[in-house]
Amino acid sequence: xxxxxxxxxxxxxxxxxxxxxxxxxxxxxxxxxxxxxxxxxxxxxxxxxxxxxxxxxxxxxxxxxxxxxxxxxxxxxxxxxxxxxxxxxxxxxxxxxxxxxxxxxxxxxxxxxxxxxxxxxxxxxxxxxxxxxxxxxxxxxxxxxxxxxxxxxxxxxxxxxxxxxxxxxxxxxxxxxxxxxxxxxxxxxxxxxxxxxxxxxxxxxxxxxxxxxxxxxxxxxxxxxxxxxxxxxxxxxxxxxxxxxxxxxxxxxxxxxxxxxxxxxxxx
Numbered sequence: 485x486x487x488x489x490x491x492x493x494x495x496x497x498x499x500x501x502x503x504x505x506x507x508x509x510x511x512x513x514x515x516x517x518x519x520x521x522x523x524x525x526x527x528x529x530x531x532x533x534x535x536x537x538x539x540x541x542x543x544x545x546x547x548x549x550x551x552x553x554x555x556x557x558x559x560x561x562x563x564x565x566x567x568x569x570x571x572x573x574x575x576x577x578x579x580x581x582x583x584x585x586x587x588x589x590x591x592x593x594x595x596x597x598x599x600x601x602x603x604x605x606x607x608x609x610x611x612x613x614x615x616x617x618x619x620x621x622x623x624x625x626x627x628x629x630x631x632x633x634x635x636x637x638x639x640x641x642x643x644x645x646x647x648x649x650x651x652x653x654x655x656x657x658x659x660x661x662x663x664x665x666x667x668x669x670x671x672x673x674x675x676x677x678x679x680x681x682x683x684x685x686x687x688x689x690x691x692x693x694x695x696x697x698x699x700x701x702x703x704x705x706x707x708x709x710x711x712x713x714x715x716x717x718x719x720x721x722x723x724x725x726x727x728x729x730x731x732x733x734x735x736x737x738x739x740x741x742x743x744x745x746x747x748x749x750x751x752x
Contacts, residue, residue: 485745488536489519490551492543502727503542505734510741522547534560538745541569542724544618549573561748563741564723568701572721575615575643578700585699587692588717590710591646598637601644602629609647611719614640618722648717650710656680657693658706658727660736664693666709667729679729689716696721703740 487510494500507517523545534555539562541552549569556566564572571577579592594615595601604610605628612635613623625647626632658665666689667680685693689709696707696718706725710717727733 485537486516489540490548509738563744569723587695593644611645648710655709664690665730
């Protein structure tokens with residue numbers, strides 16, 4: 485059976501060791517595995533038809549998400565599914581879905597006019613981010629009205645979250661089906677490209693991650709967690725993250741892909 489990955493340009497531009505191992509495991513099981521970066525192809529949008537048994541969405545770009553939507557409409561099997569990826573990618577939708585599922589989250593607002601945000605600073609600092617951002621791009625910590633005024637006028641909706649003070653390190657939580665893993669790493673603008681160190685998963689973090697899974701229907705995903713004095717707070721959801729720093733994760737990811745391939749074959 486054929487598995488096709490929708491990929492993104494990596495930073496730095498080297499193959500993911502974990503993804504390469506996943507592909508090797510799937511090929512050993514007799515599957516044909518390939519993939520492409522949508523931005524590097526010219527495809528027909530009006531007549532394109534699926535030609536793989538399973539597509540795996542491993543890119544967070546707008547084009548990749550739109551191509552996934554096109555394939556979804558043509559009846560293709562996708563992992564994660566297009567509707568779940570669309571909901572997770574949109575931080576506005578995600579905020580409402582997380583809160584409705586009882587997942588601890590930061591207070592969140594959405595606007596297209598940052599001038600309306602100033603009164604919120606009376607209760608403390610804020611995080612301002614694009615509603616469909618990724619890898620920390622366009623994220624700003626705003627403490628004062630001057631900070632707010634210095635931000636560029638948004639050309640798209642922005643999400644405003646109450647700033648949650650944490651211990652100074654990122655806690656990245658990764659989920660493979662019902663297994664939950666966590667790594668810690670120092671915060672930096674390029675921390676997404678660095679592996680973290682594995683740490684135990686607390687019961688509160690595990691519960692929040694599994695509630696997130698149930699709320700979205702994701703099987704391969706990650707959440708960014710702030711460890712506040714009152715407990716873990718989920719601030720972002722990412723479908724099919726890099727899993728950097730998670731030991732022996734490739735066989736688990738390959739098993740999930742294999743189970744989705746089997747399910748797709750039963751439906752077709």
